[in-house]
Amino acid sequence: MTAMPPVLSKSAAPANKLVQTTCPYCGVGCGVDVLQRGGMTGTLSELKGSTEHPANFGRLCIKGTHLLETLDGNKRLLQPVVFGQPASWDDAIGVIAAKMAAIIEQHGPDAVAIYGSGQLLTEDYYVANKLMKGFIGTANIDTNSRLCMSSAVVAHKRAFGEDIVPCNYEDLEHTDLLILTGSNAAWTHPVLYQRIERAKLRNPDMKVVVVDPRKTDSTAIADLHIALKPGTDAVLFCGLLNFLANNNALDEAFIAASTHGFAETLAAAFEWPMARVAEVCDVAEAELVTLFNWFATLPRAITFFSMGINQSTSGVDKGNAIINCHLATGKIGKEGSGPFSITGQPNAMGGREVGGLSNMLAAHMDIDNPAHHATVKQFWNAPNLITKPGLRAVDMFQAAADGKVKCIWIMATNPVASMPNRALVEAALKQCELVIVSDTAAQTDTLNYAHIALPATGWSEKNGTVTNSERRISRQRGLVAPMGEAKHDWEILSLVGQALGFEDAFNYAHPAEIFAEHCALTAANNNGSRALDLGPLADLSVAQYDNLRPQQWPLNETHRIGTERLFADGSFYTPNRKANFVAITPRLATQQTSAEYPFVLNTGRIRDQWHTMTRTGNAPRLLKHIDRPWLSVHPLDAQALAVKDGDLLKAEAACSGEVEVILPVKIDDKQRRGEVFAPFHWSATWGSHAKVGALLNGANDALSGQPELKHGAIRLSPVAMQSYGLVYGDESLVVALQNAGYYYLNTPTTAAACIELADPRDPQSMVAAVLKHLPKDAQWATLQGPHQLSIVVTRNNKLVLAVLLADKPMDMPRDWLDSLYSGTELSPEQINGLLEQQPDEAFLLGKVVCSCFGVRENTIKHAIDEGNNTVSGLGKALKCGTNCGSCKTELASLIESSGAMPQSEAKEETSNDYAL
Structure with a gap:
C-alpha cells in the first residue's frame, strides 16, 4: 500500500515564520528579520537586518545584532507589585485609579504626572497623551525625549512653523x-x-x-x-x-x-x-x-x-x-x-507626532491655538481638554520634590539614573505620595522608589509603530507572547482610564484601533496646514495594519506612499508659508568652571550600550568592548592630578551633595585639556559609585526645557585605594561579596558574574572582609601577602569563585577566567596561575575591538604587522568588521597608528565591503 500523506490538524505546531520588525535602539529605525519557530509561544532565532528596509538595507550595528541575547526572563518584572506585595492586575489597577482619583479630587489634576519614554510605541504614547490631556485634564506628561530632541523641536517650529526634519x-x-x-x-x-x-x-x-x-x-x-x-x-x-x-x-x-x-x-x-x-x-x-x-x-x-x-x-x-x-x-x-x-531614541519622533511632550497638544497641534484646541476637543469628545502647557522633565521632578506633584507614573525609563541632578530626582520620588513604575526590568535605580511596579512588555512582545529620524513609520511587531503577566503600555493605560470612569474613550482591543484614531486626528481639519498628515492610513484593517510597510509622512491622497523630502517647493508651514530666520546671540553654557570646579564634564554614549543598560546589560557580549565607565582625561591633566590609567578619581559638582561619583581614569590624548568625558550608561544598579547624572545640575534651555548634559563643572581628586581587583564566579557568591570593598563595579562576562573591587585597605587587611562571605561547603586555596590576596574556591576541583586583589589596578583577561570557569576540572597549574594572578599567555591579547567575533587588539596589531594593512584585509584574516561593522573605524585607527599605510587609504578602506 502507498502511504497516505499525514493530515495536519488545526492543533498542529505552527510552521517557522520570518517576522519583520524594527530595532528598539537609536533613531535610525533599522528593520530586523527574526525567524519565529513555533508561533507566538515558540522561540526566536536567526536575527538579521531586513535587506529591503530603506533605513538599513540589511545592516545592523552590534546592539541590534545581539538583540536576542537581551531577552533574559530571569531579569524581568513579571507580576504587579503593590506596596511591596505581589498583586493581581485587577487589584493594581483598582489601587492606582482610587489613589489617583483621590489626589485629583483633593489637589487638582496638576498634582498628577506621567514621565514616559522614547522607548514607548506611538500607540502607547497616544493613549497616555489622550488620557492626561483630554480626560484627567493636565498637560503634565513629559518624556525622556525632553533630554534628547526637544531643542531641535523648538528650532524646527521657530524656523519652519512645524516640527519637521x-x-x-x-x-x-x-x-x-x-x-x-x-x-x-x-x-x-x-x-x-x-x-x-x-x-x-x-x-x-x-x-x-x-x-x-x-x-x-x-x-x-x-x-x-x-x-x-x-x-x-x-x-x-x-x-x-x-x-x-x-x-x-x-x-x-x-x-x-x-x-x-x-x-x-x-x-x-x-x-x-x-x-x-x-x-x-x-x-x-x-x-x-x-x-x-x-x-x-x-x-x-x-x-x-x-x-x-x-x-x-x-x-x-x-x-x-x-x-x-x-x-x-x-x-x-x-x-x-x-x-x-538625527534623533537619539527609537520613537522620539513618534512621541512628538502624538503630542508626547508637555508643551504639545496632539498631532502637531498647539495648546494655545483656538482652532487646534477645538479640533482635538471635538475629535476626542474630551471633557477636560487642557488649556495650558504642563511641567517639563526637570520642572516635573522639582515640583514633586516641592510637594506639588503628588503622583508620578514613570513608563519605560529610568530617570533616577538618566536625569541630571540625581539628588533632586531621588528627593522627588521620596516625597511623592504615589510612584508608579511600568517597566520590563526587575531591577533599576528607579524601581527602588516605586510604590507600585507594573510589568510591561518589551521588544519582541510589543506591537505597534515607531517613527525614525527621516519621518519613516515602521512596524514593531510582537514576536512572542508577553512574559509572565506583562501587559502592553497602551493596555495598562486604557485599564486605568476605564477605572477612572472614561470607559468609552479607552475601550481599545488592538493597537490598530489606536493607530487609526491617531491617523484620523492628524487629518482632522488639516487641509494642508500641517505636514503631519496620515489620513490615508486611518482606514486600515487589522490585517492591513499588521502588514504595513515602512513609509514616510506626510501622506495624502496624492502621495499615498509618503513624501521623501520636504520644502522642495520653497513653501513652509508658517502662516505666511515662509521660513523664519531667527537672530541669534550666542550664550555660554550655564554650568561654567571656576577655581573650585575647574574641569568641564561632557557626557555621552558608547558604541555597545544603550541608555541605562536595562536591555543591553543583559548581553555580556556587549560588555566585551567596554565593560566599565571611565573618565577620559588629557595626559597633562592626569599628570597634574598624579593619576595613571586605571586609578580612581572622585568627581564632585556643586549639585552632587552627598552622592559620591568615583570612576577609573582613562588617559586620552584625544581629549582637550581641562575637559573630561564620561559615558552615562552605568548607574547604582551597576556599581557603588557609578552615578554620573549627579554631576549635572539640571540647568536647561528656557525655550525647550532640554537639560545641559554636555557641559558640567566638576572638580577631580584621586581616591586613595590600596587594594584593586575582582571577584569572579557563581552569581550568588559574587553578589554576597560586592560590599566587601569600598568601591565595586558590576562587569559580568559571558560565563559568570564578575565585580571589580577597590578599597583603602591593603590586600592583607581585606582577608577578614572576604572570608566571612565564602561558602563553607567548598575547598579554598589562598595566597596572601602585603601586595596581593588571592583566594580560589572550588567544588569537585571546578572553579566556583576567584577573589584576586593586588595593591595596584589590574586588567585581568575575562576570557581566561571564562575558560577556567566553563572548562573541566582545574589542574594544579591552573589553580596556581589564579593564585599568582598570572593569566595564560594566550589570553594576554588586549581589549576586545570586534565584539561580534571577540577579536582583541593585540591580535589585530599582529595581523597588521603581517601585512593585513587594510580594514577589508583584517576582515578576511580575522573576520573583524565583517558582521555589524561597528568596529571598522577602530580598525582603521589601529592601522593608521601602526604606520602601515597612509591615513587617507585607511579611511577609504573602512567601508569597502559595505553593500546595499
Whole structure:
C-alpha cells in the first residue's frame, strides 16, 4: 500500500515564520528579520537586518545584532507589585485609579504626572497623551525625549512653523559637504555612519567635517576636524552666516521668495567676524576658512546634528543658527542638502507626532491655538481638554520634590539614573505620595522608589509603530507572547482610564484601533496646514495594519506612499508659508568652571550600550568592548592630578551633595585639556559609585526645557585605594561579596558574574572582609601577602569563585577566567596561575575591538604587522568588521597608528565591503 500523506490538524505546531520588525535602539529605525519557530509561544532565532528596509538595507550595528541575547526572563518584572506585595492586575489597577482619583479630587489634576519614554510605541504614547490631556485634564506628561530632541523641536517650529526634519537618509549619500556636529555617529548611529563611509568611498570629492571638542571614532573619515571649545557651536554658525554674506554666497532669490527676518538675523551675525569666532571657539582661523569656503562654494551641504547641539541651555538657538545658514544659501529642500537633526531614541519622533511632550497638544497641534484646541476637543469628545502647557522633565521632578506633584507614573525609563541632578530626582520620588513604575526590568535605580511596579512588555512582545529620524513609520511587531503577566503600555493605560470612569474613550482591543484614531486626528481639519498628515492610513484593517510597510509622512491622497523630502517647493508651514530666520546671540553654557570646579564634564554614549543598560546589560557580549565607565582625561591633566590609567578619581559638582561619583581614569590624548568625558550608561544598579547624572545640575534651555548634559563643572581628586581587583564566579557568591570593598563595579562576562573591587585597605587587611562571605561547603586555596590576596574556591576541583586583589589596578583577561570557569576540572597549574594572578599567555591579547567575533587588539596589531594593512584585509584574516561593522573605524585607527599605510587609504578602506 502507498502511504497516505499525514493530515495536519488545526492543533498542529505552527510552521517557522520570518517576522519583520524594527530595532528598539537609536533613531535610525533599522528593520530586523527574526525567524519565529513555533508561533507566538515558540522561540526566536536567526536575527538579521531586513535587506529591503530603506533605513538599513540589511545592516545592523552590534546592539541590534545581539538583540536576542537581551531577552533574559530571569531579569524581568513579571507580576504587579503593590506596596511591596505581589498583586493581581485587577487589584493594581483598582489601587492606582482610587489613589489617583483621590489626589485629583483633593489637589487638582496638576498634582498628577506621567514621565514616559522614547522607548514607548506611538500607540502607547497616544493613549497616555489622550488620557492626561483630554480626560484627567493636565498637560503634565513629559518624556525622556525632553533630554534628547526637544531643542531641535523648538528650532524646527521657530524656523519652519512645524516640527519637521526635512531630509532623508539618501541625502547623506548625495551631498558634497557633510558636517557632523554634536554627533559621534560612528558610535551612536553606526548604520548611518557606515552609509556615510560608503558614500565617501563612492565620491572621494565629498567633504566630511566633524565639529566636536573630542577626537572620536567619527573623525576616521573626516577631511577636517574642528575641535572647538565646548558650548561655542552657535558662535561657529553665526560666523559662518557672516562669512556667507561677505563672500557672495547667499541665495538672494530664495531669501526673498521663501523666508522672513533675514535682515535682523544677518545684523546679529555681523557681530561674529572670522577672527573673533576663532578666538571664542579656540580653533585655528585657517580651519574655519576651510569649512566656511566649502559651505559657500560646494553646491550641496548637510549639517547633521544631534545631542551635542541639543543638550544645552541654548540648544534651540544652536539649532536655529544651523538652520539659518541653510536658509541663507537655499541649501534646503534639495537632494543632498538641509539641516538634519538625527534623533537619539527609537520613537522620539513618534512621541512628538502624538503630542508626547508637555508643551504639545496632539498631532502637531498647539495648546494655545483656538482652532487646534477645538479640533482635538471635538475629535476626542474630551471633557477636560487642557488649556495650558504642563511641567517639563526637570520642572516635573522639582515640583514633586516641592510637594506639588503628588503622583508620578514613570513608563519605560529610568530617570533616577538618566536625569541630571540625581539628588533632586531621588528627593522627588521620596516625597511623592504615589510612584508608579511600568517597566520590563526587575531591577533599576528607579524601581527602588516605586510604590507600585507594573510589568510591561518589551521588544519582541510589543506591537505597534515607531517613527525614525527621516519621518519613516515602521512596524514593531510582537514576536512572542508577553512574559509572565506583562501587559502592553497602551493596555495598562486604557485599564486605568476605564477605572477612572472614561470607559468609552479607552475601550481599545488592538493597537490598530489606536493607530487609526491617531491617523484620523492628524487629518482632522488639516487641509494642508500641517505636514503631519496620515489620513490615508486611518482606514486600515487589522490585517492591513499588521502588514504595513515602512513609509514616510506626510501622506495624502496624492502621495499615498509618503513624501521623501520636504520644502522642495520653497513653501513652509508658517502662516505666511515662509521660513523664519531667527537672530541669534550666542550664550555660554550655564554650568561654567571656576577655581573650585575647574574641569568641564561632557557626557555621552558608547558604541555597545544603550541608555541605562536595562536591555543591553543583559548581553555580556556587549560588555566585551567596554565593560566599565571611565573618565577620559588629557595626559597633562592626569599628570597634574598624579593619576595613571586605571586609578580612581572622585568627581564632585556643586549639585552632587552627598552622592559620591568615583570612576577609573582613562588617559586620552584625544581629549582637550581641562575637559573630561564620561559615558552615562552605568548607574547604582551597576556599581557603588557609578552615578554620573549627579554631576549635572539640571540647568536647561528656557525655550525647550532640554537639560545641559554636555557641559558640567566638576572638580577631580584621586581616591586613595590600596587594594584593586575582582571577584569572579557563581552569581550568588559574587553578589554576597560586592560590599566587601569600598568601591565595586558590576562587569559580568559571558560565563559568570564578575565585580571589580577597590578599597583603602591593603590586600592583607581585606582577608577578614572576604572570608566571612565564602561558602563553607567548598575547598579554598589562598595566597596572601602585603601586595596581593588571592583566594580560589572550588567544588569537585571546578572553579566556583576567584577573589584576586593586588595593591595596584589590574586588567585581568575575562576570557581566561571564562575558560577556567566553563572548562573541566582545574589542574594544579591552573589553580596556581589564579593564585599568582598570572593569566595564560594566550589570553594576554588586549581589549576586545570586534565584539561580534571577540577579536582583541593585540591580535589585530599582529595581523597588521603581517601585512593585513587594510580594514577589508583584517576582515578576511580575522573576520573583524565583517558582521555589524561597528568596529571598522577602530580598525582603521589601529592601522593608521601602526604606520602601515597612509591615513587617507585607511579611511577609504573602512567601508569597502559595505553593500546595499
